[in-house]
Amino acid sequence: MSEDVLQGMENSAASVLMRAVELDHNSRFEDSLICYQEGIDLLLKVLKGLKDETKKSYYRQKIEGYMSRAEQIKKHVSQQKEEGKYHKQIRIEDNATGYSYEKLFKPYLNEMVYEVWVQDPYVRLVHQLYNFLRFCEMLIKGPCRMKKINLLTTLEDGNGKGQQLSALDDIKKSLMTYGVTLEIAFSNSIHDREIRFNNGWMVKIGRGLDYFKKTESRFAIGYCDYDLRQCYETTVDIFHAKHTKALSS
Structure with a gap:
């Protein structure tokens, strides 16, 4: 040398x-x-x-x-x-990249994970529904052995309600083909955004799943690969507890 x-x-x-x-x-x-x-x-x-x-x-x-x-x-x-005292905080800066769902969540998923509780009031608009779908896809790919996904969100008003319900129903049917049940509940009084896994991990994101910015076009880098997509500024808090309780519905 x-x-x-x-x-x-x-x-x-x-x-x-x-x-x-x-x-x-x-x-x-x-x-x-x-x-x-x-x-x-x-x-x-x-x-x-x-x-x-x-x-x-x-x-x-x-x-x-x-x-x-x-x-x-x-x-x-x-x-x-x-x-049950573990706490890690990640600060995502404005326009930062490299924070796909896989990047954030995969370190805390293992073969013991079979159920997840998602509480996010903003799974309503088209791009937010796609975000939730991408999150579900990540869970399906493993290493967890997903059996049930619980979603608590708010119900869209007006014309968007039908689109929201239709999209969620499509996701539910698609998940069933993988042996995963999607349980959906609505509440117009929720504000907190958090995701819990049955292995004891809980992740709180200031903006929920909707922390990605829109690309300039559908053919721009980052449109498909979320690791290359720019993010909004937000904070991610990760906790671990001995027993994970289901989110109230």
Whole structure:
């Protein structure tokens, strides 16, 4: 390994580990754990390329320290989940990309998930109904073994009511072909937006499922792939509790 490559790797490791410490101090433990692991991997590669024994000893001590802290964070996060005290917050900036439903929800889905409760007052307009459909598609693809989806939303007024009911009925029939039941309830007094899974995870999004901006045309990048779609500014709060209760209907 050349000196330039080695130096570049050392600089990258230092940068990533500084970020890990910063996230750690701000109690963003899962994000810091990712950075610690990445930084440790880089330092291990640096260690293999070093010839100076003094420098090797220095990096071994550093690696041991970072590994010890990473292990502490793992235990802390695991304990928080067990005690129902876990909380992670994601801030989506205006016009940000890379926040598809898969990106947000997949880390919290596993084979234990078979039921979900969606409370969102805005599953009414055409684009909002498509958002809900995309969310259902994500659940169908796994790894969860979905059996039932519960939706609590508001009923559209006027001419839009028929369109909303027709679309939801189509989604319901389509889900049935995959062995999934869609239970729909309406309430005109709900305001909160939250999604609960039977494995204990709960996700609250300020804008609900409707946090994507409209593309310039149907043939613009991001129209099909939501990871490339620009977002509205919103906050995502993720919690874990021992027992998930169904949303009130």
